[in-house]
């Protein structure tokens with residue numbers, strides 16, 4: 600996770616605010632740095648009986664593909680917490696992860712699909 | 721089984737119509753997610769611990785558009801206040817690009833957004849939100865005030881209108897594609 604801040608001229612407006620460190624199961628930042636707020640996850644069909652209620656709630660929310668940001672919004676969890684909890688669930692095999700919007704180089708066919716999708720709206 | 725996320729940032733100054741634009745094209749009413757931020761320790765006494773530092777909440781609005789069974793486009797509005805640059809970095813990372821909304825009554829309020837994407841080489845288009853139909857400026861005057869690169873597209877828009885928002889989005893994706901061709 601990068602804490603790079605505004606490098607503009609306006610020193611007084613520089614990004615002085617960073618996410619509050621959150622501690623979830625002793626973890627402060629997602630292990631998998633590709634997990635961003637638009638990354639989608641989906642529940643895998645595994646036994647969830649051992650899960651704590653907070654985690655179970657997330658898995659239930661993931662019956663279909665859903666982004667980390669949507670999980671945060673629906674369950675009213677701050678983004679940083681949603682991310683870390685989703686990451687824990689991915690690591691423990693409860694959730695599968697889709698392709699994040701992280702590739703700097705987009706392939707042309709994906710952008711073609713996006714344009715076609717927007718035109719259909 | 722896979723699912724790809726595509727991200728577009730909707731930026732611009734305070735009250736320029738970001739949430740309205742997202743709402744006009746999103747298939748769900750815009751959702752809000754919050755991040756709790758703490759003041760960075762730079763120049764702040766670090767021994768006091770996290771509790772006593774200033775914390776603040778920043779809200780992000782976003783919407784979604786299902787492109788195909790495998791691809792979902794997320795539209796993220798930047799927080800209205802410019803001081804939360806950290807969130808901008810997080811939103812811009814991996815994004816196709818950005819729409820910078822401009823309110824002609826306050827052109828300068830969108831300058832930080834233009835400057836942000838320009839400096840980082842992130843594709844963007846400017847969408848001039850005319851609000852009351854009238855605009856006192858020509859395209860050249862707006863380009864001049866925002867110091868726009870001639871290659872940056874400028875579209876006129878009504879953020880409440882779905883077709884207008886679609887046009888701004890499509891213009892952006894085409895701009896991102898043009899950039900791909902230049903790099904290749």
Ligand SMILES: Nc1nc2c(ncn2[C@@H]2O[C@H](COP(=O)(O)OP(=O)(O)OP(=O)(O)O)[C@@H](O)[C@H]2O)c(=O)[nH]1
Pocket residue numbers: 732733734735736737738739740741797799800801849850851852877878879880
């Ligand atoms: N007439 C007119 N009003 C608009 C248009 N776009 C937005 N508005 C109105 O302008 C106000 C601000 O719009 P928002 O979409 O909330 O702006 P925003 O950029 O999300 O604002 P912040 O998140 O507070 O920075 C709202 O009352 C909108 O209804 C437009 O194209 N025409």
Ligand SMILES: [Mg+2]
Pocket residue numbers: 738739740781797800
């Ligand atoms: Mg808004």
